[in-house]
Amino acid sequence: MARPTKAQRAAIAKRRADAIDLRLAGVDWLTIARTLAADPAMNSSGSAYPQGYGADRHAKGLDPPGDEALKRAACKDVREALKERTTELDGQVDELRTVEAERLDRLFFVAYRMAVRDKELPAIDRALRIMERRAKLLGLDRPEKTEITGAQGGPLHIETADLSALEALIDITEEAARGTADR
Structure with a gap:
């Protein structure tokens, strides 16, 4: 597969930006994919999207990609565009x-x-x-070391309980709360 030309790379970048815009607007993956499809028969506007999904297949006169392949392509575009934006932001x-x-x-x-x-x-x-x-x-300061200990600096004691023990503890706590409220 030949490396895309500068014009093709620009069209792909535009497609990815459009895919993000559509996704941010709440458009579902299949609608995004069809909106940005290369084959006019698949494209929801009835016109070929430059460097749209399935452009290679359309150029060769082959059938357009199926719905699942289109959705995967749209999803991949959004992921790639977000990754590029994140990388740019990290640099900034x-x-x-x-x-x-x-x-x-x-x-x-x-x-x-x-x-x-x-x-x-x-x-x-x-x-x-x-x-x-x-x-x-x-980030020059060292992180502070914290240590959790039990009573008088001793080891921390951890117990496990099954559901019935937890329910009994809840009952005791609720009874104690009611007793305090009655006073």
């Missing part, structure tokens, strides 16, 4: 994180210089806040 987030780190570095330089030169607590506090924000942004 990384770029934005770098920009924010640079901004924090510039602010820190000013705050640090003032803190060292003037030795004033507000400047020192500001420098520390910038350092904390930068560490959080870049």
